[in-house]
Amino acid sequence: xxxxxxxxxxxxxxxxxxxxxxxxxxxxxxxxxxxxxxxxxxxxxxxxxxxxxxxxxxxxxxxxxxxxxxxxxxxxxxxxxxxxxxxxxxxxxxxxxxxxxxxxxxxxxxxxxxxxxxxxxxxxxxxxxxxxxxxxxxxxxxxxxxxxxxxxxxxxxxxxxxxxxxxxxxxxxxxxxxxxxxxxxxxxxxxxxxxxxxxxxxxxxxxxxxxxxxxxxxxxxxxxxxxxxxxxxxxxxxxxxxxxxxxxxxxxxxxxxxxxxxxxxxxxxxxxxxxxxxxxxxxxxxxxxxxxxxxxxxxxxxxxxxxxxxxxxxxxxxxxxxxxxxxxxxxxxxxxxxxxxxxxxxxxxxxxxxxxxxxxxxxxxxxxxxxxxxxxxxxxxxxxxxxxxxxxxxxxxxxxxxxxxxxxxxxxxxxxxxxxxxxxxxxxxxxxxxxxxxxxxxxxxxxxxxxxxx
Numbered sequence: 001x002x003x004x005x006x007x008x009x010x011x012x013x014x015x016x017x018x019x020x021x022x023x024x025x026x027x028x029x030x031x032x033x034x035x036x037x038x039x040x041x042x043x044x045x046x047x048x049x050x051x052x053x054x055x056x057x058x059x060x061x062x063x064x065x066x067x068x069x070x071x072x073x074x075x076x077x078x079x080x081x082x083x084x085x086x087x088x089x090x091x092x093x094x095x096x097x098x099x100x101x102x103x104x105x106x107x108x109x110x111x112x113x114x115x116x117x118x119x120x121x122x123x124x125x126x127x128x129x130x131x132x133x134x135x136x137x138x139x140x141x142x143x144x145x146x147x148x149x150x151x152x153x154x155x156x157x158x159x160x161x162x163x164x165x166x167x168x169x170x171x172x173x174x175x176x177x178x179x180x181x182x183x184x185x186x187x188x189x190x191x192x193x194x195x196x197x198x199x200x201x202x203x204x205x206x207x208x209x210x211x212x213x214x215x216x217x218x219x220x221x222x223x224x225x226x227x228x229x230x231x232x233x234x235x236x237x238x239x240x241x242x243x244x245x246x247x248x249x250x251x252x253x254x255x256x257x258x259x260x261x262x263x264x265x266x267x268x269x270x271x272x273x274x275x276x277x278x279x280x281x282x283x284x285x286x287x288x289x290x291x292x293x294x295x296x297x298x299x300x301x302x303x304x305x306x307x308x309x310x311x312x313x314x315x316x317x318x319x320x321x322x323x324x325x326x327x328x329x330x331x332x333x334x335x336x337x338x339x340x341x342x343x344x345x346x347x348x349x350x351x352x353x354x355x356x357x358x359x360x361x362x363x364x365x366x367x368x369x370x371x372x373x374x375x376x377x378x379x380x381x382x383x384x385x386x387x388x389x390x391x392x393x394x395x396x397x398x399x400x401x402x403x404x405x406x407x408x409x410x411x412x413x414x415x416x417x418x419x420x421x422x423x424x425x426x427x428x429x430x431x432x433x434x435x436x437x438x439x440x441x442x443x444x445x446x447x448x449x450x451x452x453x454x
Contacts, residue, residue, distance in 0.1 A: 052347060052348075052351070053301065053302065053348060053351040053352070054160070055157070055160045055304070055306060055351070056306070056351050056352070056353075056421065056422040056423055057301040057305060057306050057307065057308070057351065057352045057353070057422075058149065058153075058306070058307050058308075058352070058353045058354075058355065058386075058418055058421070058422060059297045059298075059301065059307075059308050059309075059310075059339070059352060059353070059354045059355075060131070060132070060149070060183075060307070060308070060309045060310070060354075060355050061294075061309075061310055061311075061312055061336070061354070061355070061356040061357075062128050062131055062132075062171070062179075062287075062309065062310070062311045062312070062357070062358065063311075063312060063313065063315045063332075063356065063357065063358035064126075064128070064174070064176075064179035064180075064286045064287055064311050064312075064313070064314055064315060064316075064358065064359075065126065065179065065286060065314050065315035065316030065317070065358065065359075066126075066315055066316060066358045066359055066360045066361060066362060066374060066375075066379070067315040067358045067361075067362070067379075067380070068085075068315070068317065068321060068325070068361070068362040068372050069117070069361040069362065069378070069379050069380035069397075069401065070083070070085065070361075070362070070364065070372075070397075070401035071085050071087050071100060071321065071322070071325055071362075071372075072099065072100050072103070072325075072329070072380065073099050073100070073115045073117060073380050073382065074115075074117045074380060074397055074401055075087060075088070075089040075098065075099070075100055076364075076399060076400065076401045077089060078399055079364070079399055079400050079401070082365055082366055083364045083365055083366065083400050083401070085321070085322065085366065086322040087100045087101055087102060087322070087325065088100075088101045089101065090103075090104065090107050091107065092106075092107040092108070092110030093107070093108055093109065093110050093111055094110045094111050094391045094392070097110050097115070097391075097392075097393055099115065100325075100329060102325060102326065102329035102330055102333065103329060103330075103332075103333040104333065105333045105334060105337035105338075106333055106336065106337050108337075109337060109340065109341060110391060111390060111391035112340050112341075112344065112349075112384055112385070112390050112391070113340070113382055113383070113384050113390055113391070114382070114383040114384070114388065114389075114390045114391075114392050114393075114394060114451075114452060115380065115382055115392075115393045115394070116380060116381040116382070116383065116393075116394045116395055116409050116414075117380050117393060117394070117395045117396055117397055117404075118378060118380075118394065118395025118396060118397060118404035118405075118406065118407055118408045118409050119357065119361075119378065119379040119380055119381050119395075119404075119408075119409050119410075119411070119414075120377070120378055120379075120404050120408040120409065120410060121410045121411055122359060122360035122361075122376035122377075122379055122411075123136055123137060123138055123376065124360060124374065124376040125137070125138070125178075125359070126176060126178060126179070126316070126359060127178035127179075127181065127359060128178060128179070128181045128183075128311075128359060129146070129181075130359065130411045131357055131358070131359060131411070132148040132149065132150075132181065132183040132184070132309065133146040133147065133148050133149065133183075133186070133415075134149070134411045134412045134414070134415030134416075134441075134442060135412075142186075142187055142433045142434070142435075142437075142439065143187065143433065143434050143435070144186050144187030144188075144189075144433065144434050145184055145186040145187060146184075146186045146187075147184065147185055147186035147187060147188040147192065147431065148182075148183025148184055148185070148186065148194075148307075148309075149183065149307055149415065149418065149419075150166075150167035150168075150169070150182070150183045150194055150306070150307035150308075150309060151167060151183060151184065151185040151186060151188045151192040151193065151194075152188070152192075152431060152441060153166055153167065153306040153307050153422065154166040154167045154185075154188075154191075154192035154193075154306070154307075155188045155192045155431055156424065156429065156431070157306055159304065160304035160305075160306065161257070161304045163257035163258060163303070163304065164257050164258050164261065164300070164303040164304030164305055165194075165195040165258070165305065166304070166305060166306040166307065167182075167183070167192065167193070167194045167195065167305065167306065167307045168182075168194060168195045168196075168197075168300050168305045168307070168308050168309075169181075169182020169183060169194035169195070169196045169199070169308075169309045169310070170182075170196075170197070170198060170293045170296060170297065170308065170309065170310040170311075171196075171198065171199070171287050171309065171310055171311035172198045172199060172280075172282060172287060172288060172311075173198075173199040174282065174285055174286055174287055174311075175282070175284065175285025175286070176285040176286065179285070179286045179287060179311060179314065180199060180286075180287055180311055182194040182196050182199070182309045183307075183309050187431075187432075187433040187434045188431060194309070195258075197262065257303045257304065258300075258303060260299075260303070261296065261299040261300045261302070261303040261305075262296055262299070262300075264292055264295060264296070264299075267295065267299070271295070271342065272292070272295065274338045274341075274342070275291050275292060275294055275295040275334070275335060275338040275339070275342075276291040276292070276331075276334050276335065276338070277290070277291055277292050278290045278291035278292065278331055278335070283313050283314040284314055285314070286311070286313065286314025286315075286316070287310075287311030287312060287313060287314065288311075288312075288313070289312065289313045289328065289331055290312075291331060291334060291335040291338075293310045293312075294310070294335040294336065294338060294339040295338070295339070295342075296308075297310055297339065298339060298342055298343065298346075298348075298352075301348070301352050302346075302348075306422075312331075312332060312335070313328050313331070313332070315328070315358055317362070317371050317372060318367065318369060318371040318372070318373055319367075319369035319370060319371040320369070320370055320371060321362075321366070321370055321371045321372050322370060323370075336354075336356060336382075336384075339354065340354060340384045340385060343384075343385050344385070348385070349384075349385040349386075349387070350385075350386075350387040351386075351387075352385050352386065353383070353384075353385055353386030353387075353388070353418050353421045353422070354383065354384040354385050354386070355381060355382070355383050355414065355418060356381065356382040356383075357379070357380070357381035357382070358379065359379075360374060360375060360376040360379050361375045361376070361377070361378050361379035361380065361401075362374070362375050363375045363402075364400040364401050364402040375402070377402065377403060377404075378397055378401070378402065378403060378404045378408075381409075381414065383414070383417075383452065386418070386421035387421055388417070388421065388452040388453060389451065389452055389453070389454070390452075392451065394407055394409060394449070394451050394452075395407040395408060395409055409449070410446065412442045412443060412446035413446050413447070413448075413449055414449070415441070415442050415446070416442045416446045416447060416448045416449075417448040417449045417452050417453060419441060419442065419448075420448040420453055421453075424441070426440070426441035426442035426446075427440060427441075427442055427443070427444045427446065427447070428440070429441050
């Protein structure tokens with residue numbers, strides 16, 4: 001990693017604490033990811049105007065730990081008290097669809113969402129593998145591992161432009177690191193890995209001597225020092241060992257597009273206020289509750305990213321399920337509704353797909369600690385935008401919320417649908433593994449969901 005040191009209290013113009021470092025990661029040999037560096041140049045004032053994309057993109061929001069589906073999108077008012085819980089349903093702007101009372105903003109725009117109540121096929125471990133790849137992570141895994149959707153897009157479609165990586169992961173490094181997983185490159189190799197601007201920090205970092213945060217506004221000093229660093233690297237022979245992914249990253253320093261996408265001071269203040277800020281404090285061993293990352297995701301796809309992944313909060317609520325719900329549901333409601341409305345307002349709703357889910361659901365029965373435990377047998381998901389048919393519920397569970405009783409939906413079906421929105425036929429498109437064997441992005445039996453694209 002390449003690290004720019006500064007004091008713990010320093011903040012950039014977007015108000016985000018860098019906790020004493022700003023990094024260009026993956027410059028060490030074998031580095032698999034390369035977080036960007038903000039270009040050290042005063043950007044012109046003003047806000048971005050709405051614009052059409054010349055590419056398709058997906059934003060994936062991971063609710064780490066397994067969100068309680070029966071307390072969010074599938075309220076069971078007729079279940080016994082030990083199952084029903086404390087939340088009440090509210091009507092939405094789509095007749096017949098009700099969701100939890102803690103999501104009033106989403107209820108007002110439910111015609112822009114699809115609520116899948118019957119996700120099946122989760123494996124059970126606390127990781128994001130199936131949510132990021134659509135593939136099982138515990139059996140028949142090829143050497144190197146399955147590539148995530150972001151890595152596949154990087155490999156198949158490449159960069160939209162030279163100023164922004166095609167695949168960006170906004171999650172931080174978490175105590176349980178699988179919950180901050182941006183999506184792995186798998187057998188596609190590190191050249192197709194995610195840029196991860198918030199996951200750095202380690203003893204292996206290389207310090208860029210002579211530059212600290214106070215001097216980042218001096219572009220000439222920064223680039224001079226970086227040129228010196230690069231010269232040293234070239235002389236040592238390290239450059240020859242850097243993969244394509246790392247070499248491309250040097251070009252990022254000559255453009256402000258990636259830095260500008262993360263610099264929310266250049267956004268319309270009213271839009272920033274609509275999203276909210278949340279908190280960058282990590283939630284125990286899980287991700288943070290940052291609302292501004294939803295806005296960063298939108299700005300990144302406008303800058304050229306094809307896939308942006310982010311994690312929001314920690315949902316492994318074995319205790320205090322309803323207390324935590326009253327804290328986190330309104331935040332998710334604000335961030336997600338702001339993102340989807342913003343995409344519509346900017347005319348991006350046909351080009352950018354949004355998916356929200358966790359690794360599994362929660363038990364119907366409330367435990368003695370007022371929590372719900374792991375339940376891989378059924379879970380939920382929310383989809384928006386992507387040119388899909390919305391304003392609907394897909395699937396149903398029984399009166400206890402424990403089994404899918406109507407239209408069970410498997411993870412690969414959702415991926416087939418997402419790829420369809422990206423202009424890719426996932427059942428006929430292949431990527432080669434380390435042995436040169438082709439693998440379909442999605443097995444042939446998993447067609448795009450007719451409810452969404454029919």
